[in-house]
Amino acid sequence: MISEKGKRKLIYKDQLFYWFVKLDEDYDIPYLHIISDDKQLCLVYRVNQISDEFIHPKIGVLKSDKMKKGLYCFFSPIADEFISTHNVRAILNWHEQQDENLDPIEVRVPTNPFEDIDFKDGYVTHIETDFSRDSLREDMLQVIYPKGYLLDVGWYGASEGFIVSIIKDQDWENPIRKTRKSIFNLNEAVVKSIEIIGKLMMDK
Known part of the structure; x- marks a missing residue:
């Protein structure tokens, strides 16, 4: 369900998109939602990923005519502490440039997250x-x-x-x-x- 509160509009390549930031219901983490007016594209992005140097920024594709549903690495990191139309356009540009055959990241509960890690000099x-x-x-x-x-x-x-x-x-x-x-x-x-x-x- 789309929240009407704080929803903003953006025209991207002659198409209308809505975007808004909403807190995750379980962990109160802010997510940017981008939805096309025809509901054929829906993307989510966790706000302030750039400041987290422990992970690579990622985008969730919830619905797309071009890409498979899933989580993808975002290879165009942008300042994202505060969300603006600049961020929204950058994410839409990213989606536009992706290969339709690209597979999403496999998300599964690992049996042992420490397995096969090379601890280098440790x-x-x-x-x-x-x-x-x-x-x-x-x-x-x-x-x-x-x-x-x-x-x-x-x-x-x-x-x-x-x-x-x-x-x-x-x-x-x-x-x-x-x-x-x-x-x-x-x-x-x-x-x-x-x-x-x-x-x-x-x-x-």
């Missing part, structure tokens, strides 16, 4: 491989890196999810990076954290 001191609900705990993963860096992942309940932290010199009160993730994007966040740690070690 030394794994603790790792959990059982992600069944009863086995989730605050200590899921700890990896020690040179120059005092540490990668930590813990489960903090359904409301918080998994928290990924990059710690320096055991300063747990002031993590260098910290993000909350679901099991669906935990693997991506951990892999990105390893890249961030690698860059930090090179810079100092």
